[in-house]
Amino acid sequence: MANAMAKANPVHDLVVVGAGPYGLSVAAHAAAHGLDPVTFGRPMESWHAMPSGMYLKSEPWASHLSDPAGAYGLDAYAAGQGVRAEHGVPLPVSFFAGYGDWFARQAVPAVDERLITSVAPAPEGFLLTAEDGAPLRARTVALAVGVLPFLEVPGPLRHLPRRYATHSSHHGELGGFAGRDVTVVGAGQAALETAALLAEAGAAAVRIVARADRLNWNTLPPALDRGPWPTLRAPHTGLGCGWRNKLYADTPGVFRRLPSATRARLFDSALGPAGAWWLRERFGAVTDVRLGHRITAAEVTGDDRVRLDVEGPGGAGVLETDHVVAATGFVPSLDRAGVLDPALRSALRTSGPIGAPVTGALFESSWPGLFLAGLLTAPSYGPAMRFVFGAGYTAGRLVRGVRLRLRAGGRGGAVGRPRSGGRPAPVGA
Template sequence: MYDLVIVGAGPYGLSVAAHAAATGLKLRTFGRTMECWHAMPSRMFLKSEPWASHLSDPAGRYGLDAYAAERGVRAEHGVPLPVGFFAAYGDWFARQAVPGLDERLVTTVAPADGGGFAVTAEDGETVRSRTVALAVGVLPFMEVPGPLRGLPRRYVTHSSHHGELDGFAGRDVTVIGAGQAALETAAILSEQGAAVRILARADRLNWNTAPPALDRGRWQNLRAPHTGLGCGWRNRLYADTPGVFRRLPAATRERIFDSALGPAGAWWLRERFAAVGDVRLGQRVTCATVTADDRLRLDVRGVDGTVSVVETDHVVAATGFVPSLDRADVLAPELRSGLRRVGAGGAPEVGALFESSWPGLFLAGLLTAPSYGPSMRFVFGAGHTAGRLVKGVRQRLRGGTGGGGVLGRPRSGSGSERRVATPAS
């Protein structure tokens, strides 16, 4: 019987594991290290500043700056780092701070008879644990526009499906979205020789400005302080006080989650993106069908109601992620249905110290963003999460509440009668 099983080995899972290992918990961490990051195209770069991209260990010994120094690389403010470098940093962090990482994937987390959880790996082995931390990253929560769902992957993919994009050279590709993933994917496709267009519901493209110098004088720092999520006092709230965010009224949290830090391209991408000449804004796909000549026909409606037709070889949906419990297939149905939810998207309610309403089940990363705020959508949020989550685990193991109820049994009223309506998926 383990004290804690961590499901996921991305930035959040590894950070939680580092803090748990330091406390001496009997621990097991499952997952392929930094899998999502290793799968990204090599021409992509981190949008976050290097100093806002540390994984978290209790002593702060294994930050991105320490890895860069070991590699002889300067991780500088205002200089984007390749995503491959960040993925390699995560591998190094795991070797330094996470003992006994098990790179098998987990297929099911289920309540166990007598309390705790049964965690089943991809080869069928099941282990028992008194607590579980779910840190599965963003891939289970990919969002694809309704008219494109169900179409074969030869015609439609999500931007997260792709490593290198050189297989699209000479083809017509439509990228849907207006955020960094969409704009950077489109730029790379163009560089690889594809004919690319952007379709986006937004009526304009937003671009972040180059970050001001870290040392810029007291008055400038006071007016717009640097934070791990960008400059400004509002970002300071999101970055530094997720615990305060959690105490806001539910309707306010939902509104901020839906609107804060919206789609925008990085300042350093703008020049590369200029090669994408076909940008269609204020447009949304209403219907998608395969044509007789094996292409995809998109019916597109503008904000003024006009309808146009686009024929393309392939669509890449760079349309983000929705933290809905209905997409957390790793959780057994009885566990998912027993969790309280917040907001129209059906995200799980997360209490103090990152414990869900099912005692002993802790959550990290995107699933916690509707409760703890926008920082949980970024690597930066791992620093706030890891130590507090492990504190909650230790309280739970000592028989404290940890933010939940009796170990292995949900509190009354946590079943489906408390769930909110969720959009069809």
């Protein structure tokens, strides 16, 4: 009986939680190293849910998912679709989502579309629970849950029902706002593109409210081949041109070794809010832009609208709107990683003012066997981890950490148990 139960519920070497760009890249590297990973999640789900009029902000050559041989890049998919993935030509988000689906079929051996609702410590590593209640056991776990668990909504809006206030990531097509008055909060790409799409979808009025005192716009990227001197002055990187961006793009491991306070400051300031160069003309349809303003209070009025109290350069004021969309980004606080069992979450080491998890040299958390990928690692590894581009740096190193952890645990030892008398020690620390 015991043998039958063990066969029905085997202990997997690696379970990848999340099937976005980072999760699929980790799974591809793990499969190439013979680990037979099991990946849970609906491939590219959040990307498929974006409005159809959205485009990638990153260049095609900086938007590859990662496999060890580099055989399944975005350029390979585009060629198979008869599409030219060119520098300086934005690609639709829907095309990128299709690329992720293709990558999963080519490079990832097993994707289970159930969501994982809980990851808890267990004697042999971890006990995971799927959305249908089924238990799963794993020696190691790679948590690659994307950005949606970490969405940020300004405090004055958090009490409003979703009928009146949402985050930009909540929306697919925006045609439902036709004829309505919508206020978008934020000054980054998500805010500016959402506002432009709302105007194109027939919203009666669209306005931007932002704390920033100006809108920043990226410029048209220079040609890839532009001669030695211009290249030396401002080299191309997957995060934009310039030496500072090159350091962020090429040396996340160096970023991790900076003092905690320096990392926190750079995480807050590096690659700040800016709109893509190709969006600027479309954004011209949005004429009500209120910069240097912050919302101090919000309430639903008797006529079914939202009253916003705002403070700006001219003092306090009031505006009314039908709906508020907060395009205010994501905060990778460990407290928001609700998939982690509370006892496990509280045992992890954190740093910085937002309580981000400490991540080791091979992307292992302070709990042995629990590895992190994507936005949760950005406070440790820098701005590259906020973008698809960072998957290339992450996947191979994380899988190396998994392999070391499995060897350390003997593929059957207590991988997930911390050392007695102190914090767990990540491999490769």
